[in-house]
Amino acid sequence: MSRFPVENIRNFSIVAHVDHGKSTLADRLLELTGTIDKTKNNKQVLDKLQVERERGITVKAQTASLFHNCEGRQYLLNLIDTPGHVDFSYEVSRSLSACQGVLLVVDANEGIQAQTVANFFLAFEAQLSVIPVINKIDLKNADPERVENQIEKVFDIPSDECIKISAKLGTNVERVLQAVIERIPPPKVHRKNPLRALVFDSTFDQYRGVIANVALFDGVVSKGDKIVSAHTQKTYEVNEVGVLNPNEQPTHKLYAGQVGYLIAGMKNVTEAQIGDTLYLHKQPVEPLPGFKSAKPMVFAGMYPVDQSEYNNLKSAIEKLTLNDSSVTVHRDSSLALGAGWRLGFLGLLHMEVFNQRLELEYNASVILTTPTVPYKAVLSSSKLIKARRAVQKNMIFIDQNRVMLKYLFPLNEIVVDFYDSLKSLSSGYASFDYEDAGYQTAELVKMDILLNGNNVEELVTVVHKDKAHSIGKAICERLKDSLPRQLFEIAIQAAIGSKIIARETVKAYRKNVLAKCYGGDITRKMKLLKRQAEGKKKLRKIGNVEVPKDAFIKVLKTQSSK
Numbered sequence: 001m002s003r004f005p006v007e008n009i010r011n012f013s014i015v016a017h018v019d020h021g022k023s024t025l026a027d028r029l030l031e032l033t034g035t036i037d038k039t040k041n042n043k044q045v046l047d048k049l050q051v052e053r054e055r056g057i058t059v060k061a062q063t064a065s066l067f068h069n070c071e072g073r074q075y076l077l078n079l080i081d082t083p084g085h086v087d088f089s090y091e092v093s094r095s096l097s098a099c100q101g102v103l104l105v106v107d108a109n110e111g112i113q114a115q116t117v118a119n120f121f122l123a124f125e126a127q128l129s130v131i132p133v134i135n136k137i138d139l140k141n142a143d144p145e146r147v148e149n150q151i152e153k154v155f156d157i158p159s160d161e162c163i164k165i166s167a168k169l170g171t172n173v174e175r176v177l178q179a180v181i182e183r184i185p186p187p188k189v190h191r192k193n194p195l196r197a198l199v200f201d202s203t204f205d206q207y208r209g210v211i212a213n214v215a216l217f218d219g220v221v222s223k224g225d226k227i228v229s230a231h232t233q234k235t236y237e238v239n240e241v242g243v244l245n246p247n248e249q250p251t252h253k254l255y256a257g258q259v260g261y262l263i264a265g266m267k268n269v270t271e272a273q274i275g276d277t278l279y280l281h282k283q284p285v286e287p288l289p290g291f292k293s294a295k296p297m298v299f300a301g302m303y304p305v306d307q308s309e310y311n312n313l314k315s316a317i318e319k320l321t322l323n324d325s326s327v328t329v330h331r332d333s334s335l336a337l338g339a340g341w342r343l344g345f346l347g348l349l350h351m352e353v354f355n356q357r358l359e360l361e362y363n364a365s366v367i368l369t370t371p372t373v374p375y376k377a378v379l380s381s382s383k384l385i386k387a388r389r390a391v392q393k394n395m396i397f398i399d400q401n402r403v404m405l406k407y408l409f410p411l412n413e414i415v416v417d418f419y420d421s422l423k424s425l426s427s428g429y430a431s432f433d434y435e436d437a438g439y440q441t442a443e444l445v446k447m448d449i450l451l452n453g454n455n456v457e458e459l460v461t462v463v464h465k466d467k468a469h470s471i472g473k474a475i476c477e478r479l480k481d482s483l484p485r486q487l488f489e490i491a492i493q494a495a496i497g498s499k500i501i502a503r504e505t506v507k508a509y510r511k512n513v514l515a516k517c518y519g520g521d522i523t524r525k526m527k528l529l530k531r532q533a534e535g536k537k538k539l540r541k542i543g544n545v546e547v548p549k550d551a552f553i554k555v556l557k558t559q560s561s562k
């Protein structure tokens with residue numbers, strides 16, 4: 001690695017709106033630099049997670065070091081591919097801390113979209129060089145000139161700086177590499193200073209423990225070095241350092257300006273904090289600023305399907321949250337579901353992806369409950385709490401295009417659907433943040449969901465009185481669609497106290513008990529049908545209705561859409 005002086009290093013990230021072609025461009029860059037062989041099978045090579053391949057989206061930023069020869073000089077280009085969906089923008093902002101520039105990919109047909117703007121501002125605020133790349137020029141409806149003008153108008157980047165490419169066909173991709181070398185500055189670092197490395201991401205490997213992705217701001221780290229975590233003050237010995245090419249390739253050393261991975265015997269997942277600074281033993285340094293923690297928007301309870309699986313699930317969640325530190329975890333317990341956790345996610349897609357990763361990567365089977373928020377209830381004889389609606393607090397015009405509005409909102413009105421609705425209503429341009437304003441009294445009711453008269457505790461929700469009917473109805477309808485039919489009829493009811501406010505019925509399977517009666521005696525047929533009806537009545541009393549896990553998720557979505 002010493003062959004690469006700082007001036008021959010470029011650290012950059014690819015950012016874009018979802019599906020504009022980041023991962024495809026990354027594939028071409030890997031091929032062009034000989035990092036991977038050129039075959040027809042190279043599709044989103046950096047999307048390594050099974051969940052990413054199944055859904056065709058990037059959820060986790062990935063790093064790859066590319067070695068590139070240009071005009072007789074060997075360059076080391078560190079590329080970070082980032083997710084596009086708004087739920088994962090936290091991954092993007094973290095990745096940018098290890099970069100000096102970004103490729104801002106824009107679809108030549110769709111033009112600038114919400115995440116294009118959001119990502120541009122993340123890069124702009126971090127003072128990174130921005131190279132606009134107009135992709136998919138091979139599409140029939142592509143209009144690169146229109147997109148060029150948009151870029152000039154919205155981002156104030158001269159249109160002649162745009163590079164027009166087709167990542168799919170490989171057209172002009174070599175010009176992107178050229179621009180990375182010419183327009184992105186090398187990192188500003190000092191190799192002679194003592195080691196200062198930023199942990200900007202980390203993953204957990206079952207056999208090797210924590211693998212930390214590091215960007216070296218100062219100094220050198222070698223295999224065998226003793227290093228200290230600024231966060232925990234614990235000392236470790238470096239077992240392995242290397243670069244991701246795109247798979248791990250050990251090197252003996254990493255130098256300031258380089259980006260790679262480091263394994264140092266961290267076994268406990270809490271030891272590897274993202275944003276932590278690592279330094280050499282007995283050579284303490286000023287820690288790097290780290291990252292602002294992500295703000296979860298959707299909270300849900302998570303329980304093992306079987307309580308004997310509690311410990312396995314606990315360690316799976318710990319390992320996965322190391323991989324995805326934006327999830328918040330608190331212990332929780334439920335009478336019906338036993339011991340579990342209350343998790344906070346950045347959005348619904350994030351929650352589903354986390355759940356799917358637990359299943360795919362850790363073979364865990366979990367129950368996810370409807371999201372809830374904490375309430376303080378004053379119980380009076382009427383059980384009623386006074387209502388309070390969103391109140392506007394102030395409005396500030398930031399500039400000609402942006403306005404900042406402040407409201408006082410009941411938390412349950414914003415926790416699930418507000419962010420998504422706001423984003424879709426404003427085509428993603430509006431952003432939203434909130435802070436706790438304390439408890440307020442409100443007209444809330446506790447709504448129970450009954451299956452054949454039995455209360456399903458996991459579906460108990462606290463809702464506003466005026467919305468109870470529509471939410472109750474929607475939950476019953478969703479449950480009706482997702483509950484498997486049984487031998488007996490299932491009555492699904494939403495109730496407030498003893499008052500039923502909505503009802504649906506799942507019809508029973510009907511076995512044709514008359515199948516063997518050819519023609520013949522009507523009284524015998526009546527007898528058989530009567531016996532069947534009695535049997536079902538009995539079953540209905542003793543039969544337990546199992547609620548499958550995806551039914552919980554569907555109900556959760558019902559609430560969010562109301």
Ligand SMILES: Nc1nc2c(ncn2[C@@H]2O[C@H](COP(=O)(O)OP(=O)(O)OP(=O)(O)O)[C@@H](O)[C@H]2O)c(=O)[nH]1
Pocket residue numbers: 016017018019020021022023024025044056057058059082083084085135136137138139165166167168169
């Ligand atoms: N016609 C055409 N299609 C392209 C081009 N580049 C990418 N695509 C297609 O666009 C789709 C999205 O590409 P990806 O590379 O997965 O996009 P992404 O930006 O990484 O998506 P996320 O990671 O989910 O944000 C895929 O079906 C690609 O095959 C291109 O130059 N031309």
